[in-house]
Amino acid sequence: MPRAKRPYRYDLHALYTQNFLGAKSDTAVAEHLGTCKLRATFAVCGQETWRAGTDAITQDGLTFVGVGPARQDGRGSAGVSITLSHLASSAWDRANREKHDDLGSRLLGIRLEV
Numbered sequence: 001m002p003r004a005k006r007p008y009r010y011d012l013h014a015l016y017t018q019n020f021l022g023a024k025s026d027t028a029v030a031e032h033l034g035t036c037k038l039r040a041t042f043a044v045c046g047q048e049t050w051r052a053g054t055d056a057i058t059q060d061g062l063t064f065v066g067v068g069p070a071r072q073d074g075r076g077s078a079g080v081s082i083t084l085s086h087l088a089s090s091a092w093d094r095a096n097r098e099k100h101d102d103l104g105s106r107l108l109g110i111r112l113e114v
Helices: 026-039 088-096
Strands: 015-019 043-047 054-059 063-069 082-084
Touching: 026 043, 026 054, 026 063, 026 082, 043 088, 063 088
Parallel strands: 015 043
Antiparallel strands: 043 082, 054 063, 063 082
């Protein structure tokens, strides 16, 4: 007797990467977070944010985590980020917001507990 087909259950998570070509202002980050919400992304890894220092900005449940050089001169350079959806932000919270931002201005790691 053939076995009845059951639908498989799995989660699809949209992961993206983006070259910011500069997201120095909080307004640019806010616009990025709005776009991520509209596109229903799980996470976005960003390069060339040109932001100084480390920061974590939360808006409407989404979180932008960034790291860059201690100081930016002129146009800016380097800087990376990870943008987390509400679901990914919750997973980061469960991992006690573990973040590795001491590896330079071009490398950032976070741990998610899903």
